[in-house]
Amino acid sequence: MNPKSQLLNFIKKHLNNATVTNIVTVGLLTLLVKGLGFGKEMVIADRFGLSELLDTFYIAILVPSLIYNVFLGSFKSVFIPNYVSTLKLNKLMIGRFQSTSFLVTIGVAMLFFLIAFLFTDVYLEVFFQGHTEHYYALIKKQFYFVAPCILFWGLSSIINGLLTIDGEFRFSSLSSIFTPITIIVCLLFFKEALGDIVLAVGTLLGSIFGFLFVLLVAIQRNLIHISKPDFVSSDVKTLFGQLPAKLSSSLLVGVNPFVDQYFSAQLVIGSIAALNYGIKIPAFAIGIVGIAVGNVMLPYFSKNAIEDKAQAFVKLQSMLKQLVIFSCALTVILFIFSPQIISLFFERNQFTSSDTEIVSQIQQMYLLQIPSYITGLMMNHFLTSINKNNFMVITSVISLVLNIILNYILIKHYGVYGLALATSLVSIVNSVILYIYIYYLKKQYV
Numbered sequence: 001m002n003p004k005s006q007l008l009n010f011i012k013k014h015l016n017n018a019t020v021t022n023i024v025t026v027g028l029l030t031l032l033v034k035g036l037g038f039g040k041e042m043v044i045a046d047r048f049g050l051s052e053l054l055d056t057f058y059i060a061i062l063v064p065s066l067i068y069n070v071f072l073g074s075f076k077s078v079f080i081p082n083y084v085s086t087l088k089l090n091k092l093m094i095g096r097f098q099s100t101s102f103l104v105t106i107g108v109a110m111l112f113f114l115i116a117f118l119f120t121d122v123y124l125e126v127f128f129q130g131h132t133e134h135y136y137a138l139i140k141k142q143f144y145f146v147a148p149c150i151l152f153w154g155l156s157s158i159i160n161g162l163l164t165i166d167g168e169f170r171f172s173s174l175s176s177i178f179t180p181i182t183i184i185v186c187l188l189f190f191k192e193a194l195g196d197i198v199l200a201v202g203t204l205l206g207s208i209f210g211f212l213f214v215l216l217v218a219i220q221r222n223l224i225h226i227s228k229p230d231f232v233s234s235d236v237k238t239l240f241g242q243l244p245a246k247l248s249s250s251l252l253v254g255v256n257p258f259v260d261q262y263f264s265a266q267l268v269i270g271s272i273a274a275l276n277y278g279i280k281i282p283a284f285a286i287g288i289v290g291i292a293v294g295n296v297m298l299p300y301f302s303k304n305a306i307e308d309k310a311q312a313f314v315k316l317q318s319m320l321k322q323l324v325i326f327s328c329a330l331t332v333i334l335f336i337f338s339p340q341i342i343s344l345f346f347e348r349n350q351f352t353s354s355d356t357e358i359v360s361q362i363q364q365m366y367l368l369q370i371p372s373y374i375t376g377l378m379m380n381h382f383l384t385s386i387n388k389n390n391f392m393v394i395t396s397v398i399s400l401v402l403n404i405i406l407n408y409i410l411i412k413h414y415g416v417y418g419l420a421l422a423t424s425l426v427s428i429v430n431s432v433i434l435y436i437y438i439y440y441l442k443k444q445y446v
Helices: 003-015 018-048 052-060 062-089 091-118 120-127 133-146 149-165 169-189 191-220 234-265 271-278 280-307 309-336 338-346 353-367 370-385 390-414 416-445
Strands: none
Touching (some): 018 338, 062 133, 062 370, 091 149, 149 169, 149 191, 234 390, 271 280, 280 370, 390 416
16 A cells, blocks of 8 residues: 555544544634734734733733632633533433532632732732832722633633534634634734723623633533532532642742743742743643643543553553644644744734743743643543542642742742743653653553
């Protein structure tokens, strides 16, 4: 058989695989969403460059993002495998399971919204000392608009979980498209009217529209089932039993951006913005591959773990090999062309050639984490699917301590570039530890 025929047979074989088709579908939709998000960053760069307003916006959205990623994102992660179990073993309980999950999400969102609102001044004084009153006023002014996003992000995450379990990856992948659209619209047409809160208002509107979109899709597909909450059923108890470990792990991981922001705030004005621009391309690449793989693989592994746990380990091993090869090739290409990429996408008006030089080198440091981050994400989803969240607390502690140590050491020698390098080194160590643990678990089943 000639090479062309072999290639065609390979493509046909894998396109007939529903999992591969889902990954490709989510990947293409994520590419669309991330592409639009990148367009948003280009507009922001054009309007603000490395400015004080942009620094303060990133600080203002840091706490809401942390609350979502740590508490609400963690709840979604443990919700999916346990909801899959409920669907397979006791469908009569899905209404109670959903109602309980929605109540927990709303309660957590409101509680942490209140805490964040009351302790904003303390947080700023502790972590971001030495700035002007105007600087702090800008942060608080924007924070009051982005804080309500916590509730809409949380509700959207649960509904997105229901959509992915149902195999409806298209709409769950598209739900993130509204935030970049609303921010771009606000910047292009309402910048003068909204002034300093333009980015915050755009973010809030995007979270509301995203929630309404997934809610309407879920209702149309008859996925929402509300009944009397039940906090004592075995499935709910299992969910809550896994939650502390997942929360602890996510909290420790979520603190890392605070650590980076804290160290970068000690540098010159614009350092926080420079770090955020530098992570855009790596995050874009990670987002396309990581989100596509992660969104599909968590419900996939959850279903496989119930049916044949040994085979799930074998499939994970095969997927990790393919991810490593693909992500390493992608990293090399992006690393080589880093200056050209930053210049092409960001260098205009307020974003100067000197900004390009700084950001492109930061980007190169961040790019080193792509292979380890993507494989680590896959392994995290796998461990969550088999309810092995406790070990991730250990890896998160190691990552946090290592990040603080490396930031402290590398910032002295390399400044803002050292912060980006530290992030990549921590990601590599974390991925290696996860692989060793999974290899240990695999020997118990295979």
